[in-house]
Amino acid sequence: CDVRVSESEFRGNSAGQEGGVARIDEACSFVAKTSVFVENSAASDGGVFWTKGNGVASVSNGTFVGNRAGARGGVAFAQTSGSFLAEECFFEGNRGKGTRGDVVTITSAASTELSNCTFRDHKTVATCQGTGTTYLAHLDWVVDGKDNNRGLWMDESCILFLYLTNGDGSSAQRDRVLDKAVFGGQALINYVYWSYPCLSGMWSVDGIEHGGEIDENDPFCPSVLQTKCVEPCAVCPGGTYRTFTLNRYLHLGRDACAECPVGRYLPQSDDPSDHDEASDCRECPTGT
Secondary structure, X not given: XXXXXXXXXXXXXXXXXXXXXXXXXXXXXXXXXXXXXXXXXXXXXXXXXXXXXXXXXXEEOOEEEOOEEOOOOOOEEEEOOOEEEEEOOEEEOOEOOOOOOOOEEEEOOEEEEEEOOEEEOOOOOEEEEOOEEEEEEOOEOOOOXXXXXXXXXXXXXXXXXXXXXXXXXXXXXXXXXXXXXXXXXOOOEEEEEOOOEXXXXXXXOOOEOOOOHHHHHOXXXXXXXXXXXXXXXXXXXXXXXXXXXXXXXXXXXXXXXXXXXXXXXXXXXXXXXXXXXXXXXXXXXXXX
């Protein structure tokens, strides 16, 4: 029950209940690359996507404009371990109801990852209701607390991972970002990093990139706490791979790199893109 599309356009689709384009559950997935989603709608949750039960909606290099939900998640709604992932996407003028996530709403242990995305004309970009985990990194948005882009609404039992690469490393900037970007219960647990998770195909001792200007801006490096930063991310060894995720703990240690399936192999390479998905593993030659 996996759907993969590329260079596609989804315009003006609607649903009488959830998921204007796709309803995804029971460990199914919808993966889109270089696709456009315009003016889709749902009477209830998820103007474009609705996910639950480990269902995954994943979009890279996508555009979302004018999508609407009658309730939660103008673009996506995820619940009960469902997830919505967006990388290098553009969002403009999407709408949920009230403060219920113009782009995405998650609840009931669901998750969302937004990286290298641009947001324009939203009241609330992301909402977490009850429980869930939100991962954010490299976002282009207005974080001023005003109505054009208020930021995030996090209930007190939600978890927030916010990666602020090239921040100045000060607690003042950290507090300012949280004060302006996060509303509601401020998230029961929030982790703010001055670095970035390892890329796909890579691992490190703490799952985060280090070295050079990153360490200079990181308050947990020698300039502030007189402790030594760990080594930069390294490419997974031969025979293993690591898909990308903003969850730094899934890049934690060499064991984060998964072994190729039985009967397949993967030569060592210095290029992480050669170790970033299971399909990089090759079939073993006959007789081996």
